[in-house]
Amino acid sequence: MGNFVFDLIGKNIVAALVICIIPLVFILPYALIAILGELKIGAWMQDRVGPMRTGWKGVLQPVAEVVKLLQKEDITPTIANKPLFNLAPFIVFIGAFAAFAVLPFSEKFIPSGINLGLFFVFAVGSFAVIGIVMGGWASNNKYSLLGAMRSVAQIISYELPAGMVFLSIATIAGTLDMQTIILNQSGPIWNWYIFGGPQGGAIKFLFIPFFVILFIVYLISSLAETNRTPFDIPEGESEIVAGYHTEYSGMKFAMFFMAEYANMYVVSAIIVILFLGGWSSPFGTSFMDGPIWGIFWMVGKAFFFVFVQIWLRWTLPRLRVDQLMYLGWKVLLPLSIACFMAIAFLAMIN
């Protein structure tokens, strides 16, 4: 489980800096692609064609939007609390970016291969909560404050089922290390946890339903944690203007935007790592496997789940607040706890 940068340059501070920059270099083009995907897929699902003017079939639209955001005047409301108002987007972005530190891209590249990767991802998610409250309160706007409070209530509620999913996988994998979790699933496709994990025998089929339920539970909670539709009540345009980023403009708004898209990738990558074998090839170890193909599989699978998030966004309407809380506390949490206990029991008798 090496880190190819360390292999190339050696273990020094330059290598560390390069490793820090690689995820950032990844996020920017990814965000452009995701924004284009959001525009285009959203349009296609509504039988429209989407942006067509910028570049060939409108492929340069996100670039144009970034340029527009760069040129925009950076407005700070006069009665806003300026230090916190300026700090908030950065804290939100740090929360999203920090998770990239432990996301593996391939067998040979993981920015930081700490043994507590899953736990770390779970922990740094809380940065975004603080940043959102900070921005919402510092904007000195009723809608911002309402959006921030909604967002916090939502993220805190849905962290619990997500944590239960992490615990179940940690129980069955015996580790919190991302690379080890993926290595456990390497080999043929039925070694992936969604197909019951690497253990053989009849007991495998007992695992499958629980893993599928956990998979769905995590998919739903990840949507809630990234404030995506149908759980976008913190930003519900029709109710509270734009929630916590109502007052933000220009590059500070772009930071919130990038953080949202980075978070989308993070949760998709976690789904892929936990249930779909991470960077391992679906054709087993013989075909299209290896460090370079690993990047392809990892990013490709994660992009598929980014697509699923976009797909859901253009399918489902927004939930009401009480429906959101009902789903989180009365459906997902009991289901995930039940699955966790079942998996712990099965792992024990196995």
Next chain:
Amino acid sequence: MLEALFYIFAAMIIGSAAVTAFTKNILYAAFALLFTFFGVAAIYVLLSADFLAISQIMIYIGGILVLIIFGVMLTTNVSIVDIKEGFTGKTSFIIAGIFSAITCIFFIYLAFKMPFINHAPKDVKLPNDSTIKPLGKLLMTNYLLAFEVASVVLLIAIIGAAMIARRHDD
């Protein structure tokens, strides 16, 4: 390198803790606490306690700090930006200052003079592995009773907090 990191994070902790203690704006204090907790987590990393560092981030920043901010928002008029929460009084301010300064000097004196300082190894080889496995083993063997009691305490705290904070409308 590690020295520089230690001083940066120590400065961050002390600076933001001072903001927490001295600012009049209660939400500034709450948000300064974010940096204190984060700095303490970084100090844990420097002390090679990785599990505790991440627990610190998750529990203090994701749990306690959010609780505190919610508490502030529910008990203060936060819709105005200028929240002023004063101190108990000038006399107590001076007395507390002197008292805290004495405590601080006493601790620093202890840190230099206590005999165990000399026994502490100057350069300890860091364990290459995560602390999570030995910690788990300790919790499940030597500290099993304390662990169980802690979990019961947490359960009681959940129920108790929900009981107390419940609105007594009837």
Next chain:
Amino acid sequence: MVKYFKDILLGFWTIMVGMKITMDHLFQKKVTMQYPERFDPIDTGFMPDNSRNKLFVDIDDCNGCGGCERDCPVNCITVETVKTVPSDGPITIKSGAKRTLWVLKHEIDYSKCCFCSLCVESCATSAIFHTKEFDYSGYDRNELKHDFVSYSDEEKQKKLDNFVAYQIVKKQEDAAKKAADEAAKAAAAQITK
């Protein structure tokens, strides 16, 4: 309890149905028509009869009465006229009535026009009407003013001159007529004396 699990399954199932619908639409033929490339109202000639688009004045049918100018609520129409003279010959407008006025200028400022259609209502000869054209623009606001009169300046000047000359002639004629009348009157008075 059964209802709880039934609700969960039902919710899951309905989400699946919804996702299938959007997935179907992802690959369906798109209904968007790219506007300047394909322009159905003009390409197919379809435009409702009562649509109010760009105005057009058939100047051969306009008698220059100025009704449109007076009725325009935003004063976007300017009409200038001059009377016809007998030397022009027996001229008529298209609809057959006698032309009494030459229209020297009939200008519509489309940047002001509100397409209320009042000018169309007021026109006695239906010379002003809506066309099917509706998208037009200009780099200068003066480009949006349109003059429907196509006479050259010389022709206009000639018409004015004609009129002025005719006025003089008419004055002389009137004077002569007056003199003749007075002479006749005087003669008649003499006779009665």
Next chain:
Amino acid sequence: MGIGLTHYLILSGILFAIGLFAVITRRNAIMVLMGLELILNSANINFIAFSRFGGINLDGQVAAIFVIVLAVTEAAIALAIILNIYQNYKHIRIDEINKLKE
């Protein structure tokens, strides 16, 4: 000069003093709670520093885990009590709260 136990002890001492100051002087009950969190953090730094420099046994870290658990319960209960006080008094200035029952 390497970073030794002394540095960590001094850091935790200063943090403790600041927390103590906040606990004593602030009128707002939530601010007192924040001061308590600072004190608990300073204690945790001490625990982990001793565990790190006193030979690698992890007992100090285990103690720190229990301290964190207690901090969580304390914060939850204290905030619940503060909310209750706020409902009764409409303020949470601790120097003016002097009745047990109204």
